[in-house]
Amino acid sequence: MFEQVTAAPPDSILGLTEAFKKDARPEKLNLSVGVFKDDKGRTPVLKCVKEAERRLLEGESSKTYLSIEGSPEYGRAVRELMFGADHEIVRSNRACTAQCPGGTGALRVAADFVKKLFPSATAWFSTPTWPNHQGIFKSAGLAVASYPYFDAAKNGLDLTGMIAALNTVAAGDVVVLHGCCHNPSGVDPTPEQWTQIADVVLGRGALPLLDFAYQGFGRGLKEDSVGLLTLARPGAEMLVASSFSKNFGLYNERVGALTLVAKDAAVAETALSQIKTCIRTNYSNPPSHGGAVVATVLNDATLRQQWDAELAEMRNRINGMRTLFQKTMESRKTGRDWSFITQQTGMFSFSGLKPEQVDMLRDKFAIYIVRDGRINVAGMSAETMDRLCDAIVAVL
Numbered sequence: 001m002f003e004q005v006t007a008a009p010p011d012s013i014l015g016l017t018e019a020f021k022k023d024a025r026p027e028k029l030n031l032s033v034g035v036f037k038d039d040k041g042r043t044p045v046l047k048c049v050k051e052a053e054r055r056l057l058e059g060e061s062s063k064t065y066l067s068i069e070g071s072p073e074y075g076r077a078v079r080e081l082m083f084g085a086d087h088e089i090v091r092s093n094r095a096c097t098a099q100c101p102g103g104t105g106a107l108r109v110a111a112d113f114v115k116k117l118f119p120s121a122t123a124w125f126s127t128p129t130w131p132n133h134q135g136i137f138k139s140a141g142l143a144v145a146s147y148p149y150f151d152a153a154k155n156g157l158d159l160t161g162m163i164a165a166l167n168t169v170a171a172g173d174v175v176v177l178h179g180c181c182h183n184p185s186g187v188d189p190t191p192e193q194w195t196q197i198a199d200v201v202l203g204r205g206a207l208p209l210l211d212f213a214y215q216g217f218g219r220g221l222k223e224d225s226v227g228l229l230t231l232a233r234p235g236a237e238m239l240v241a242s243s244f245s246k247n248f249g250l251y252n253e254r255v256g257a258l259t260l261v262a263k264d265a266a267v268a269e270t271a272l273s274q275i276k277t278c279i280r281t282n283y284s285n286p287p288s289h290g291g292a293v294v295a296t297v298l299n300d301a302t303l304r305q306q307w308d309a310e311l312a313e314m315r316n317r318i319n320g321m322r323t324l325f326q327k328t329m330e331s332r333k334t335g336r337d338w339s340f341i342t343q344q345t346g347m348f349s350f351s352g353l354k355p356e357q358v359d360m361l362r363d364k365f366a367i368y369i370v371r372d373g374r375i376n377v378a379g380m381s382a383e384t385m386d387r388l389c390d391a392i393v394a395v396l
């Protein structure tokens, strides 16, 4: 049977890392992959994570299964982090959370849940979006559609196009929104724009699904939840897919969560029973370790403080690189406006480079970025900035 199988194309982003590893040029630079790097190019384990792991290792007495929806302490910590402990959604228990293997796992459980309960729903995604988004929802058997998001001419949000498309969404459709630090563009709506987006999505009777993979990587934990809190109107429903891969640096532990917000606590509990059947037939119950680390950190005042500081350090490094990149490009007198780099947030930036220019960067300068022009700002360093900017000027 397997002889008839033809090779699948390599993943658009992870495939680049494979090519990067094979590249023998010592000066090579990988700005394609979606992980944080410090100024030495390392992706470190956070100190608060190490300490939580030490405590967990000492205190661990069993490796028995978690329940299908995972640890309740984790679920509570996730909701409090997102909404704030005093938020009406948290206090009324009208939200429930399932611990999932990464943000990807949470998105897949969400897609399976929607397909099972609302099979005729269409899932809507920004253009562009994280390349895995549509694949996940198509794999679950759902129809997908797109709404405009990025305006290349002004290197910002195409709010008019976005609102016009969202005004055609049917009641019961799912609108996937990036909570903050939009991947790949780095362009987020302002608080006022979020209000307009929420008015349309909720007004149409659509279900917002917030993909929240970068809380704390943009402007701050609270600041980055403005979209989520704008959608969290009294009685309004939504789904949130969280990931702690980036803000806790727990990439390979696969830790995420799916939170369902319903009209009231009884509806939320019934809906959770359906989410549990999706999980049971998929991976049965979640891996424990990453969620236990996150819950340990969030539920301990000292570790929580340490995490806030370490997260701020990552965020400040990224924003520092944005400023330096803009300054260095401006010093090259390209005649272009580079200020968009510091207006964008999170790990990614759309450079505006064309696929041929991206190819030239790789072939001539051993610099790897995603073909759509997405640059991982966290892959930059002060040491390599001049070389990177000179190479960009050369391909421009």
Ligand SMILES: Cc1ncc(COP(=O)(O)O)c(C=O)c1O
Binding pocket: 034, 101, 102, 103, 104, 105, 130, 178, 183, 211, 213, 243, 244, 245, 251, 254, 255, 256
């Ligand atoms: C927008 C977005 N959503 C979800 C994810 C998935 O995160 P995880 O690695 O936790 O599965 C990513 C990861 O790159 C992402 O960029």
